[in-house]
Amino acid sequence: MTLVAPELAGAVIERALRRGGDLGELYVEDRGGFSVTLDDGRVERPQSGSERGASVRVVHGEASYFGHVDGLAEPDLLALADSVSQALRAQAVAPASLGEPATARTHAVREPPAAVDVERKAALLHAADERARSEGDEVAQVTASYGESVQRIEVFNSDGRAAADERTRVRLGVQVVARRDGRVETGHETRGAHGGFEIVADAPNDVAGSAARKAIALLDAVDAPTGRLPVVVGNGFGGVLLHEAVGHGLEADAVQKRASIYAGRLGDQLAEPFVTAYDDGRRPNDWGSDGIDDEGTPTRMTKVIDGGRLSSFLYDLVRARKDGVESTGNGRRESFRYLPVPRMTNTYFAPGEASVEDLIGSVENGLYAVSFGGGQVEPATGDFVFGASEAYLIEGGKVTAPVRGATLIGNGIEALAAIDGIADDLEIATGYCGKAGQRVAAGVGQPHVRIGELTVGGTGA
Amino acid sequence: MSAGAATNGGRANAAASLECSATAAVEAAVAAGAQDAEAWAERSTGTQIRVYGGAVESLSEAGGHGLGLRVFRGGAFGYAYTTDLGREGIEALVGAAQAASLVADPDEFGGLPARCGTADAGDLHSPALAAWSTERKVELALEIERAARAGEGISQVEDTVYSDSESATAIANSRGFSASYEATSAWAYASAFAGEGEDLMTGLGMGLAREPGELDAEAIGTEAAERARALSGARQPKSRRCAVVLDTFVAASFVGFIGGMLSADAVQRGRSLFAEHEGEEVASAAFQLADDGTAAGGPSSSPFDGEGSPSERTQLIEGGRLQGFLHDVRTARKADREPTGNAARGSYRGPPGVSTTNLILEPGEGDVEALARTTGEGLYVADVAGLHSGVNPVSGTFSVGASGRLIEGGELAAPVREITIASDLVSMLKAVETVGAPARWVPFGGSVKAAPLLVAEMSVSGA
Numbered sequence: 001m002t003l004v005a006p007e008l009a010g011a012v013i014e015r016a017l018r019r020g021g022d023l024g025e026l027y028v029e030d031r032g033g034f035s036v037t038l039d040d041g042r043v044e045r046p047q048s049g050s051e052r053g054a055s056v057r058v059v060h061g062e063a064s065y066f067g068h069v070d071g072l073a074e075p076d077l078l079a080l081a082d083s084v085s086q087a088l089r090a091q092a093v094a095p096a097s098l099g100e101p102a103t104a105r106t107h108a109v110r111e112p113p114a115a116v117d118v119e120r121k122a123a124l125l126h127a128a129d130e131r132a133r134s135e136g137d138e139v140a141q142v143t144a145s146y147g148e149s150v151q152r153i154e155v156f157n158s159d160g161r162a163a164a165d166e167r168t169r170v171r172l173g174v175q176v177v178a179r180r181d182g183r184v185e186t187g188h189e190t191r192g193a194h195g196g197f198e199i200v201a202d203a204p205n206d207v208a209g210s211a212a213r214k215a216i217a218l219l220d221a222v223d224a225p226t227g228r229l230p231v232v233v234g235n236g237f238g239g240v241l242l243h244e245a246v247g248h249g250l251e252a253d254a255v256q257k258r259a260s261i262y263a264g265r266l267g268d269q270l271a272e273p274f275v276t277a278y279d280d281g282r283r284p285n286d287w288g289s290d291g292i293d294d295e296g297t298p299t300r301m302t303k304v305i306d307g308g309r310l311s312s313f314l315y316d317l318v319r320a321r322k323d324g325v326e327s328t329g330n331g332r333r334e335s336f337r338y339l340p341v342p343r344m345t346n347t348y349f350a351p352g353e354a355s356v357e358d359l360i361g362s363v364e365n366g367l368y369a370v371s372f373g374g375g376q377v378e379p380a381t382g383d384f385v386f387g388a389s390e391a392y393l394i395e396g397g398k399v400t401a402p403v404r405g406a407t408l409i410g411n412g413i414e415a416l417a418a419i420d421g422i423a424d425d426l427e428i429a430t431g432y433c434g435k436a437g438q439r440v441a442a443g444v445g446q447p448h449v450r451i452g453e454l455t456v457g458g459t460g461a
Numbered sequence: 462m463s464a465g466a467a468t469n470g471g472r473a474n475a476a477a478s479l480e481c482s483a484t485a486a487v488e489a490a491v492a493a494g495a496q497d498a499e500a501w502a503e504r505s506t507g508t509q510i511r512v513y514g515g516a517v518e519s520l521s522e523a524g525g526h527g528l529g530l531r532v533f534r535g536g537a538f539g540y541a542y543t544t545d546l547g548r549e550g551i552e553a554l555v556g557a558a559q560a561a562s563l564v565a566d567p568d569e570f571g572g573l574p575a576r577c578g579t580a581d582a583g584d585l586h587s588p589a590l591a592a593w594s595t596e597r598k599v600e601l602a603l604e605i606e607r608a609a610r611a612g613e614g615i616s617q618v619e620d621t622v623y624s625d626s627e628s629a630t631a632i633a634n635s636r637g638f639s640a641s642y643e644a645t646s647a648w649a650y651a652s653a654f655a656g657e658g659e660d661l662m663t664g665l666g667m668g669l670a671r672e673p674g675e676l677d678a679e680a681i682g683t684e685a686a687e688r689a690r691a692l693s694g695a696r697q698p699k700s701r702r703c704a705v706v707l708d709t710f711v712a713a714s715f716v717g718f719i720g721g722m723l724s725a726d727a728v729q730r731g732r733s734l735f736a737e738h739e740g741e742e743v744a745s746a747a748f749q750l751a752d753d754g755t756a757a758g759g760p761s762s763s764p765f766d767g768e769g770s771p772s773e774r775t776q777l778i779e780g781g782r783l784q785g786f787l788h789d790v791r792t793a794r795k796a797d798r799e800p801t802g803n804a805a806r807g808s809y810r811g812p813p814g815v816s817t818t819n820l821i822l823e824p825g826e827g828d829v830e831a832l833a834r835t836t837g838e839g840l841y842v843a844d845v846a847g848l849h850s851g852v853n854p855v856s857g858t859f860s861v862g863a864s865g866r867l868i869e870g871g872e873l874a875a876p877v878r879e880i881t882i883a884s885d886l887v888s889m890l891k892a893v894e895t896v897g898a899p900a901r902w903v904p905f906g907g908s909v910k911a912a913p914l915l916v917a918e919m920s921v922s923g924a
Contacts, residue, residue, distance in 0.1 A: 049529075049810055257617070376862070385847035
């Protein structure tokens with residue numbers, strides 16, 4: 001069943017365009033979610049929510065006029081369209097007619113999470129708690145959290161677009177605090193996907209075990225070295241480096257404002273010929289995948305770096321129109337309360353031919369950064385900073401002591417050019433990405449990647 | 462009971478009707494068998510304007526409302542929220558919160574406050590906002606952009622945003638407490654670029670107030686331009702250990718992080734480096750910090766917190782010693798203390814949790830230039846990145862990315878970038894020589910009234 005009838009959607013868009021506009025759009029959303037946490041062995045803060053609302057957007061030249069409303073009542077939607085149109089002063093435009101929206105449903109959901117008993121979700125957290133504590137007496141604190149969301153969207157626009165999507169995401173996260181002799185360290189691991197409860201049903205073992213081992217390993221950590229070093233970046237969440245240092249600079253809004261170091265560099269050889277990277281919102285069941293983007297464009301695979309050359313930017317409808325190209329299906333928004341902007345989906349380096357042993361074995365003195373606590377980039381300058389949550393020294397071609405407090409800083413263009421090896425073990429991890437005040441699920445990933453030289457800012461001498 | 466000085470009949474009605482919705486939800490929960498219940502409701506309208514290149518890039522006008530319900534079984538609760546405030550929506554909400562409550566483990570410390578009430582948080586609502594037309598707000602945003610563009614060496618003003626909101630907030634619980642208040646806010650920022658190519662650096666200017674008439678467009682634009690120009694042409698310097706002057710923005714980020722560590726919840730869950738250090742020396746005498754949910758002009762000021770405890774001021778660090786932690790009802794009962802009015806609601810979409818309200822760093826004397834003169838040689842840090850990934854909250858060790866300028870002969874000298882500054886939080890706090898001036902509200906790390914800081918020594922790594 002659709003959230004709004006196509007006839008009503010058509011009437012809303014017609015009203016929205018009655019004082020002009022190049023594009024009129026109605027976005028409607030119904031979302032439900034549930035989350036629960038376990039801390040100190042206690043299940044607490046179980047919470048569920050449901051919300052429903054709509055937004056209307058009119059694009060006129062370079063300007064976007066936007067409004068949103070809670071609920072989907074017909075008079076509210078029509079009033080919203082009137083209110084948005086007030087800002088325009090041009091001639092009325094007649095929108096194309098609309099059909100029933102087809103629902104994408106491109107990612108299999110075997111066990112819808114809403115149909116799973118809350119007790120099973122709580123049991124999942126207890127299992128994670130037990131598993132983490134079984135790793136060693138050093139485990140002092142375990143926090144496990146489970147979250148699910150189910151979202152249905154429908155997008156209608158004045159070009160005759162009528163599209164719908166249903167998105168189910170589940171995620172399990174475990175954080176472990178380990179203590180020994182007054183030293184305290186934390187380890188963190190997550191698993192999540194665009195899919196059903198089956199994604200996490202057997203996850204506690206791996207996820208909790210891994211989080212606990214990380215925390216315990218860090219108890220023996222030495223202070224991170226400081227200086228310019230070769231860095232091997234781990235697969236999976238290590239890809240956040242690509243996401244931050246390159247990906248954000250490829251989003252067309254930053255490019256068009258020349259607020260990206262990649263502006264004007266299309267076709268340039270920015271990396272070695274064995275470096276290829278994609279943004280792919282279609283990858284089955286991956287965390288950042290959807291059937292369509294939040295403007296109704298089908299998600300797709302976009303090669304952003306092709307044999308080391310910069311080959312594409314990431315577009316939504318507005319920026320694509322300005323550059324005279326097609327949207328790449330990257331128009332995303334956190335909810336109906338926000339304007340869509342170009343955003344990454346799942347962004348990753350394609351696998352290469354090296355093995356992890358090859359990459360590490362040839363490093364005399366360097367850093368193995370397995371995973372990051374997070375990172376930040378200034379797209380205009382390309383400067384980035386990442387805090388390594390799990391890292392080790394590489395000495396004489398071997399991974400040796402764990403290190404703590406390692407921060408990687410550098411510049412996207414320089415780091416890209418310095419990649420001198422890519423392994424064959426691609427993995428996509430779950431991230432949340434913040435931009436323009438909006439938080440969306442983003443898949444980050446890569447195989448193991450070696451960067452010839454990067455500045456490591458440690459806490460050691 | 463109704464808090465907040467409602468002077469306009471229409472406004473008072475908006476808050477009162479929201480308070481009625483909250484009360485109705487509580488009554489429905491109790492009728493359905495809840496031992497105790499609490500509802501939190503919000504309604505807001507707002508405008509956001511983004512301008513670029515002398516024209517409107519986007520204009521958003523929006524309204525919204527929602528209600529969140531806690532249903533208690535003993536001290537444990539289940540939570541649910543909805544945007545549907547109609548009878549069916551509330552019925553479904555009660556069912557969802559009850560279903561959620563079934564999996565919560567017993568909690569001997571949780572539950573409703575023993576003492577609810579409201580504090581005088583000053584005038585949170587400005588009637589002047591309603592008098593501003595959208596056209597005037599657009600003009601204000603354009604004026605900010607023009608002021609930034611006019612700055613010396615400015616190559617582009619990438620983003621200029623004006624935003625405001627008018628909101629009503631209400632709470633009701635099954636012990637007979639209900640209250641509500643209304644508030645307005647207006648804020649704006651601009652992001653300017655100075656220089657081109659590898660010399661390019663960015664600068665942020667901002668202002669926040671209760672209504673747009675209190676925003677100084679010229680000052681916001683000029684600040685963005687000045688911050689960008691000061692860093693343009695920055696290069697990576699050599700590593701060193703030196704004295705560091707932290708800009709007000711940077712000080713606010715650190716203070717916000719420290720405030721989070723002073724939450725009794727973080728302390729009780731073993732996630733704070735300040736655990737078990739109450740009463741001990743954790744900072745230099747110059748560094749005095751308070752949390753104040755009633756501060757005049759405070760962006761996070763309110764008459765009551767997210768559980769209905771009255772807002773108040775809590776001294777956190779004074780005389781170099783840690784004076785106490787921030788509490789909600791649960792952490793206070795667990796520690797045998799009184800709640801400090803720090804149960805925060807991010808929105809109706811989530812249950813309350815311990816958080817700072819407005820953090821106030823007591824200012825001293827001397828702006829950034831004066832602190833640089835005191836220092837002689839060192840580094841001025843204009844901006845930090847990656848604070849939340851670069852600090853270990855349990856050990857306090859940190860290493861964060863930074864940009865700024867060298868300090869040579871008491872003067873701000875060559876701009877620098879791609880550096881990290883490292884220390885641990887307590888060592889840094891103990892090394893604070895001076896808190897400068899002026900103090901201003903900064904929305905980084907929550908809501909912080911901050912001033913520049915002079916730190917005796919930190920490790921700075923570059924090339």
